[in-house]
Amino acid sequence: MADAAFKKIEVVGTSTKSYAEATANGIEKASESLHGMSWFEVVEMRGSIVDGKVHQYQVTLKIGFKVD
Amino acid sequence: MADAAFKKIEVVGTSTKSYAEATANGIEKASESLHGMSWFEVVEMRGSIVDGKVHQYQVTLKIGFKVD
Amino acid sequence: MADAAFKKIEVVGTSTKSYAEATANGIEKASESLHGMSWFEVVEMRGSIVDGKVHQYQVTLKIGFKVD
């Protein structure tokens, strides 16, 4: 079987600034234990509120990576 | 009944700059009449176009808050 | 028939910085061949990863424009 295969895991990245930074943080964190990451898909966006202001942006990502 | 209960309302925040700012603006506006907001969920993202450029980012949020 | 009609097309904008810029880029690109664009809806958000970091934010948009 020469055809490539991939796995997807689900990660939640967070940021106090933006959805893009939450995404970047989640992927950076995942990179500490995972190699060969190739793409991500946004599954959910939410966040926490403190004192009537956004406290944290939270982005749930599916991350795809090649299976050797 | 000691178990907590929450309500969710739906708000559309807008910004000329980013989805994150549209989110923050929507929550800030909601905070003028609502206390105890705890979290938000992004339901929809869209916007308006003027002269071939993004004019406004619009983010629909569900906002959860505790019922006393 | 005096009632207005609209069409929607689907475009993917990209950016190395943020979802908002990816959106703006997709609409700017579409404006080169399309006039009368009025609104956009975000359909999908994803991106590519290189060396364990976000390489590109990709936002799929439906763009609505008036049919003359």
Place this chain on the structure above:
Amino acid sequence: MADAAFKKIEVVGTSTKSYAEATANGIEKASESLHGMSWFEVVEMRGSIVDGKVHQYQVTLKIGFKVD
């Protein structure tokens, strides 16, 4: 913060004649207690049956209105 914000509420309008009239009735009813309504989105369409015939068309709407 000069950017506009909106709220959405959910209303079910009913009619014995059509989905359009059910929509119109729901909005007319909502207008008794709500000002500044700007748009609606159809969320669900259903109805009741009596004696093997449609008895009532029911349309669930999200109604958007500007927050002052």
Place this chain on the structure above:
Amino acid sequence: MADAAFKKIEVVGTSTKSYAEATANGIEKASESLHGMSWFEVVEMRGSIVDGKVHQYQVTLKIGFKVD
């Protein structure tokens, strides 16, 4: 077990005039072989086009009825 139970079947009604009439026609047709129908839910709306005009409105319904 005294609690009531219901079944749902799926029916497509058609009309050359409107979605409401397509709904009514589907339910009237179902009533020829089915008794105790109580409610319907709209699942899908589509139709056929002939010579650049709507030829038929088609409404797929779930119809709920009590099981004796």
Place this chain on the structure above:
Amino acid sequence: MADAAFKKIEVVGTSTKSYAEATANGIEKASESLHGMSWFEVVEMRGSIVDGKVHQYQVTLKIGFKVD
């Protein structure tokens, strides 16, 4: 306009025991400020975990009530 109209609000009920009790608690809480409630729809089910065990069942409900 004699046709009835309804509104729906969204409530999250919680319980340490079951989804049914979380539902009942959410509705009981809503009944303190709302009259004429007629039906509910389950929108989401989730919960919190403490020390490797379910700590709280959380059920998000849409509650429908008649508008006078």
Place this chain on the structure above:
Amino acid sequence: MADAAFKKIEVVGTSTKSYAEATANGIEKASESLHGMSWFEVVEMRGSIVDGKVHQYQVTLKIGFKVD
């Protein structure tokens, strides 16, 4: 053709106590006229409210059974 085939029907079970009992009641009722039932899938959960309390839990199920 030796490969097995299945059908699915849709049933609504009800209970005054819990979602699990509503499920069990719906399946028990279906078993009166149907043999060879093999699995169920929960499609929808809702219920009725009387005097500010849950009156009935309603669970819509798809039930799969083998076709001989």
Place this chain on the structure above:
Amino acid sequence: MADAAFKKIEVVGTSTKSYAEATANGIEKASESLHGMSWFEVVEMRGSIVDGKVHQYQVTLKIGFKVD
């Protein structure tokens, strides 16, 4: 390759009267520049509100047509 192929485009039709007329208007408008239209699918229903009344019904359609 003798097997037929089709394309789908997305159109928004509008009407001040009903969803059916909005559908018919959208298809009639599309027919000015498109031939061979065969079927439509309703994707979204919404509208605008002016002075507390429905001002316009808007129906988003996918229109399928044969590719020669």
Place this chain on the structure above:
Amino acid sequence: MADAAFKKIEVVGTSTKSYAEATANGIEKASESLHGMSWFEVVEMRGSIVDGKVHQYQVTLKIGFKVD
């Protein structure tokens, strides 16, 4: 009422070879007790695994047929 009406039933076809054969088998099986079948829609695709290999492809279909 001269407008045609249709029903849809849900069937699961299976095959050890492909999704297309699973589809064909499900329809062939349904044809033993049902006449006038006109179209099908794929609702779900899944299957069973034995010894680390696909054992069976399973395709859930909605089958539409005319009601006389």
Place this chain on the structure above:
Amino acid sequence: MADAAFKKIEVVGTSTKSYAEATANGIEKASESLHGMSWFEVVEMRGSIVDGKVHQYQVTLKIGFKVD
């Protein structure tokens, strides 16, 4: 603006044999008028039935291609 942009169109491919061939046929047909196609996404699978057997497999695809 150096960031790439893409468009997506929606095509229905058909085959009397399999979903894979229906996909290939749809893309081959689209290639007659479209260059730079890069990927496809399956949106819907359905088909027609004649004399109790599958007559045609139909696969709706979104096709993505680069905008120069």
Place this chain on the structure above:
Amino acid sequence: MADAAFKKIEVVGTSTKSYAEATANGIEKASESLHGMSWFEVVEMRGSIVDGKVHQYQVTLKIGFKVD
């Protein structure tokens, strides 16, 4: 990067009694190999039927836990 990150895994818990117990069992089982679990989301509810009665309730959960 000081912002927290989370992972989600998907688990199916089972019970012969209720959906709540199936949930609790799935989380208890996951706790044997996983620490720091914080919340769960119900993704799917189904079950098996034996002799016309519910044999097993099955609840698919996404479980979120902090990544150190």
Place this chain on the structure above:
Amino acid sequence: MADAAFKKIEVVGTSTKSYAEATANGIEKASESLHGMSWFEVVEMRGSIVDGKVHQYQVTLKIGFKVD
């Protein structure tokens, strides 16, 4: 706790020939590091295009396996 528990992982299988082979390849690849796989669910189907022809069929699967 004697009730069985399962986990689900997400895998993308690929093939140059068909969706069924892409499925089989993904499962075969997963079997190299995973035992006790019991069923799969198709989550997404897509693929790549080269020179106006399908280059690769890609099937995203959820694979369920028993947790000992």
